[in-house]
Amino acid sequence: MIRQYLEIKKQYPDAVLFFRLGDFYEMFFEDAHLASRELEITLTGRDGGAGERVPMCGVPYHAAEGYIAKLIDKGHRVAICEQVEDPSAAKGIVRREVTRVITPGTVMESQLLEDKNNNYLVCVAPVLEGFGLAVADISTGTFMIASFSGVKARLALTEELARLRPAEVIVPRSQREVLAEDMRLIGMPVVSGFREDAFSPVLAGQALEAQFGPSFRDQCGISDLDYLTPAAGALLIYLKETQKRELSHLNRFQFYQPGRFMVLDAATRRNLELTRSIADGSRRNTLLHVLDHTVTAMGGRLMKNWIERPLLDSDEIEARLEAVAELAEEVFLRHDLREGLKNIYDLERLSGRISFGTANARDLVALKKSLAQLPQIKSLLEQADASLLRATGNAVDLLDDARTLLESAIEDDPPLSLRDGGIIKTGFDPEVDRLRFAGRDGKSLLAGLEERERARSGIKSLKVGYNRVFGYYIEVTKSHLPLVPEDYQRRQTLANAERFITPELKEYEDMILGAEERLVQLEYHLFNEIREKISAMSSRIQTTAGAVAGTDVLLSLGETAVMDNYTRPVINNEGKITIRDGRHPVLENVLGPGQFVPNDTVMDDLDSRLFLITGPNMAGKSTYMRQVALIVLMAQIGSFVPASFAGTCLVDRIFTRVGAADDLSGGQSTFMVEMNECRAIVTGATKRSLIIMDEVGRGTSTYDGISIARALVEYIHRRVGAKTLFSTHYHELTDLDNLPGIVNYNVAVDERGEDIVFLRKVVPGKADRSYGIHVARLAGLPGEIIRRSAEVLESLESVKEPARQVAAAAEPAESLAPEEHPVLQEVRRLDVLRMTPLEAINKLCQLQNELKESGVRIRNQEQEVRNQD
Structure with missing residues (x-):
C-alpha cells in the first residue's frame, strides 16, 4: 500500500495527497508533517519495515471538506486519491486514483467560497509584445479572455489583475519568477507555474476547439487570436488535468477589452474604498456596502x-x-x-x-x-x-422541462448524502416503488403468505422463517409432512421438521433480501441520470x-x-461636471440622515478645470474630493447619486493620490510610494480623466514638497489637461490661479477666539492658514507643546522671503524649458554591460515602441492646438 502511495505521490509532488483508506483520508511522510502542522491534528506513525515508522495522520472522509478548506486558504493544493473499485471485489491492493486536484482557483465546495465574491482562476501568457489573459470561475461557469499590447501592456495587465483579485494565477513555468514579482506587488496569493507546451498555439488551440467547437474563433468575434489562444487554451488544459472531468458548464466565453470600461487602478480602488475598507479589508463602510x-x-x-x-x-x-x-x-x-x-x-x-x-x-x-x-x-x-x-x-x-422533471423525480426533503436513499419520489420509477414497497412492507407480505399457506395446506403449525444461510423458508413438522402441497420444494431437513420454499416465497425472498441496498443503488443511478439531464x-x-x-x-x-434620497444623474457631452448639494455616499450613510453638509461642484474644460483647494486639517477637503469622484463613478455604473442635481460628462479614468502609506516589503518609503502614484497619474491620465490629488509633497522637506507640488500642478494644467481636484497646505501655490482654468477654493471655518468651527463648506477663494495648531489642541497635546508651537509659527511667519522665492521660481507654464525625453532618461540608466543579448534586444524594442507612441501623442496634441487656434 505504501508503494502504491509513493507511486501516486510522485505524480503530484506539489500537492498534499489525501489518500483514501476506508473511512479516512490518510497522509504520509512529508505530507503528514505538513498537515499535522497546518491542520493542528495529531501526527502518528506505523511500522514501515526495517525498523522504521512511517509518519502519518488522517481526517474522516465525511468531514474532509473543512480540512481541505484550511489547506486551500493557506495556499496549498490538495490531491484527492479515492478507491476506484469495490474493496470486497478487489484482488490484492484496492486500486486508487487521483480523482481531482483542488487548488485555490479550482474550488467548487460552497464551504470554501464566499457567496458574493467570485473565485477567479486566471492564466497569463506573454505573447509577442504583450500578454494574453484568460479568466475562469468554475463555480459559476464564467470564462473570459482579454489581451494587452503596446508599451503599457504590463501595467494594464497588472491593473486588471488587481481588479480581479484572483485566487490563483497560472503562468508558464519559465516565467513564474518574473511574473510572480508583479503578482506580489498587487497582493496575489498563489502563482502556479504550468508546463510550457500547454501554452503552444497548437495544443492551446486544440483545447479551445474541443471545449467550444470548431467555430470558437467566430464566437469570439475577432480574427486575430494570437494573443488569446495560449492563455485560454492553457487554462482549459490546466482545469482538465486538475479536475479530471469534462467541464460542460464552461460552454461559452466572453472576449472583453478592459478599455470598454472606465479604468481604475489599484490605488484608486483602495483610496475610494469601492469594495474593500482601508481599515479592515471588509465591505463595511465602502461604496459596495452602501449600494x-x-x-x-x-x-x-x-x-x-x-x-x-x-x-x-x-x-x-x-x-x-x-x-x-x-x-x-x-x-x-x-x-x-x-x-x-x-x-x-x-x-x-x-x-x-x-x-x-x-x-x-x-x-x-x-x-x-x-x-x-x-x-x-x-x-x-x-x-x-x-x-x-x-x-x-x-x-x-x-x-419548464427542468422544473417538471425535478418536481416529478426528486423528494422535497431529501437526505444530504446520495448513499442514504430517500431521493426519488414515489411514482417516478416502477422499480423504485416495488423495492420501496418490499423494504417497507416485507413483514406484512410474509405474514399474509403464511396465513394463505396454512389455509391451503391445512397445517395450522406451518410457519415462515429466515436464516442467513438458507434465506426464507416454510417450516413443517414431520408429523404434518403428508399434508405438504406438491409445489413445495425441500430446502433443509431438521431432526423434527422439514423446510421448504415455494415459487411465491422465492419471489418475495428475491424482492425483500437486499431490497434496501438495491433501492439505494437504483436511486443513486436515477439521480445521476437526472443530474445529467439538468447538466445538459x-x-x-x-x-x-x-x-x-x-x-x-x-x-x-x-x-x-x-x-437614501438619490437623484438621477444627467450624462452630457459638453465636458462639464455640475453637482449641486453633493454628498459623500459612504460618510452620509455612517453619519445618518441630515448630518452631512452638502457641497456644490462646477467644472468644465475651460474656466474651471483645476481646483486648488486649501483649508484646515479635518475640515473636509479629502471628503469633498472623494465625493466628487464617487458621484461621477456612480453615474457611470448607472446608479442614482447623492445630490439634488448631478450633470456629468464621461471620464475615461479616475486617478487618486490620497493618504500616506509605505511599502516596506517592496523597499519603498512613504514618499517613494507617493511619487510612484504621481508618476502613474501624470503618465496615464488624459484630457478626459478625473484626478484627485491630496497633499502631495508632505513626505519630504518643505521646499522640496512645494517645488514638486507646484511642478505637478503646472504639468497637469499644461500637458495633461484633465479635470483635477488638488488639495494642499502649501498656500504658496494659490497664486497659480493666474493660469487660465485654475481656480482657488477653500473649506470655510468660523474662528471664535482661539477656537475654530469647521463649517464643511467648500467656497471660492484661498485660505492663508492651515490651523494645524488648533487641530493639535483638539487632539489633546499638552498645553506646553501648543504654546511653543504658536511661538515658533509666529517666528517663521515673520520671514516671508523663502516662500516668495519658491513662488517666484515658477515661470508661466508656456515658457517652461522642454524636459528631457523619458526614453533618453531610461537609456542613461541602463547598465549595458550587465545585460544579456536577449535582454538588450527586448529593452531596445520597448524603447522603440515608447518613442513611436510618444510621437503619435505629440502629433495629436499639436493637432488639438491647431484646432483650437
Whole structure:
C-alpha cells in the first residue's frame, strides 16, 4: 500500500495527497508533517519495515471538506486519491486514483467560497509584445479572455489583475519568477507555474476547439487570436488535468477589452474604498456596502463587478438609469420583484455543481424552488416600461422541462448524502416503488403468505422463517409432512421438521433480501441520470442566472435611490461636471440622515478645470474630493447619486493620490510610494480623466514638497489637461490661479477666539492658514507643546522671503524649458554591460515602441492646438 502511495505521490509532488483508506483520508511522510502542522491534528506513525515508522495522520472522509478548506486558504493544493473499485471485489491492493486536484482557483465546495465574491482562476501568457489573459470561475461557469499590447501592456495587465483579485494565477513555468514579482506587488496569493507546451498555439488551440467547437474563433468575434489562444487554451488544459472531468458548464466565453470600461487602478480602488475598507479589508463602510441591497448571491457578485467596471458608453448608462428610475418610482413592482428574488438560490453555482457532478439532491431541490419563481419575475419584467427591464425579462428562460422533471423525480426533503436513499419520489420509477414497497412492507407480505399457506395446506403449525444461510423458508413438522402441497420444494431437513420454499416465497425472498441496498443503488443511478439531464441545460440556466442577477442589481440600485434620497444623474457631452448639494455616499450613510453638509461642484474644460483647494486639517477637503469622484463613478455604473442635481460628462479614468502609506516589503518609503502614484497619474491620465490629488509633497522637506507640488500642478494644467481636484497646505501655490482654468477654493471655518468651527463648506477663494495648531489642541497635546508651537509659527511667519522665492521660481507654464525625453532618461540608466543579448534586444524594442507612441501623442496634441487656434 505504501508503494502504491509513493507511486501516486510522485505524480503530484506539489500537492498534499489525501489518500483514501476506508473511512479516512490518510497522509504520509512529508505530507503528514505538513498537515499535522497546518491542520493542528495529531501526527502518528506505523511500522514501515526495517525498523522504521512511517509518519502519518488522517481526517474522516465525511468531514474532509473543512480540512481541505484550511489547506486551500493557506495556499496549498490538495490531491484527492479515492478507491476506484469495490474493496470486497478487489484482488490484492484496492486500486486508487487521483480523482481531482483542488487548488485555490479550482474550488467548487460552497464551504470554501464566499457567496458574493467570485473565485477567479486566471492564466497569463506573454505573447509577442504583450500578454494574453484568460479568466475562469468554475463555480459559476464564467470564462473570459482579454489581451494587452503596446508599451503599457504590463501595467494594464497588472491593473486588471488587481481588479480581479484572483485566487490563483497560472503562468508558464519559465516565467513564474518574473511574473510572480508583479503578482506580489498587487497582493496575489498563489502563482502556479504550468508546463510550457500547454501554452503552444497548437495544443492551446486544440483545447479551445474541443471545449467550444470548431467555430470558437467566430464566437469570439475577432480574427486575430494570437494573443488569446495560449492563455485560454492553457487554462482549459490546466482545469482538465486538475479536475479530471469534462467541464460542460464552461460552454461559452466572453472576449472583453478592459478599455470598454472606465479604468481604475489599484490605488484608486483602495483610496475610494469601492469594495474593500482601508481599515479592515471588509465591505463595511465602502461604496459596495452602501449600494448592495441585493438578495441573491449572484446579484451581489454582479454588483461588485459593476462598481469596479463603470461604463464608457452613454447609451448603456442611460438604459440602466431608465431601469433604475422605473424601479425607484414603482413601489409595487419593486416589492413583487424583491419577494420573488428572495426565494431564488445561487443559480450560477448550482449549475456549476450540477455540471461538475458534485451537486446533491438538496441542490436539485434548491434549483426546483428557484425555477418556481421565474414565471412571476419574467411576467413582471416583460410588463415594465424600461427597455432594459423588458430585455432582461425576455432573457429569462422558464426552464419548464427542468422544473417538471425535478418536481416529478426528486423528494422535497431529501437526505444530504446520495448513499442514504430517500431521493426519488414515489411514482417516478416502477422499480423504485416495488423495492420501496418490499423494504417497507416485507413483514406484512410474509405474514399474509403464511396465513394463505396454512389455509391451503391445512397445517395450522406451518410457519415462515429466515436464516442467513438458507434465506426464507416454510417450516413443517414431520408429523404434518403428508399434508405438504406438491409445489413445495425441500430446502433443509431438521431432526423434527422439514423446510421448504415455494415459487411465491422465492419471489418475495428475491424482492425483500437486499431490497434496501438495491433501492439505494437504483436511486443513486436515477439521480445521476437526472443530474445529467439538468447538466445538459446548463447554458440555459446560466443565461437565466445572468438575467436574474441583472434584475437584482437594478432593483438594488432602485432601492438605494429611494432609501437614501438619490437623484438621477444627467450624462452630457459638453465636458462639464455640475453637482449641486453633493454628498459623500459612504460618510452620509455612517453619519445618518441630515448630518452631512452638502457641497456644490462646477467644472468644465475651460474656466474651471483645476481646483486648488486649501483649508484646515479635518475640515473636509479629502471628503469633498472623494465625493466628487464617487458621484461621477456612480453615474457611470448607472446608479442614482447623492445630490439634488448631478450633470456629468464621461471620464475615461479616475486617478487618486490620497493618504500616506509605505511599502516596506517592496523597499519603498512613504514618499517613494507617493511619487510612484504621481508618476502613474501624470503618465496615464488624459484630457478626459478625473484626478484627485491630496497633499502631495508632505513626505519630504518643505521646499522640496512645494517645488514638486507646484511642478505637478503646472504639468497637469499644461500637458495633461484633465479635470483635477488638488488639495494642499502649501498656500504658496494659490497664486497659480493666474493660469487660465485654475481656480482657488477653500473649506470655510468660523474662528471664535482661539477656537475654530469647521463649517464643511467648500467656497471660492484661498485660505492663508492651515490651523494645524488648533487641530493639535483638539487632539489633546499638552498645553506646553501648543504654546511653543504658536511661538515658533509666529517666528517663521515673520520671514516671508523663502516662500516668495519658491513662488517666484515658477515661470508661466508656456515658457517652461522642454524636459528631457523619458526614453533618453531610461537609456542613461541602463547598465549595458550587465545585460544579456536577449535582454538588450527586448529593452531596445520597448524603447522603440515608447518613442513611436510618444510621437503619435505629440502629433495629436499639436493637432488639438491647431484646432483650437
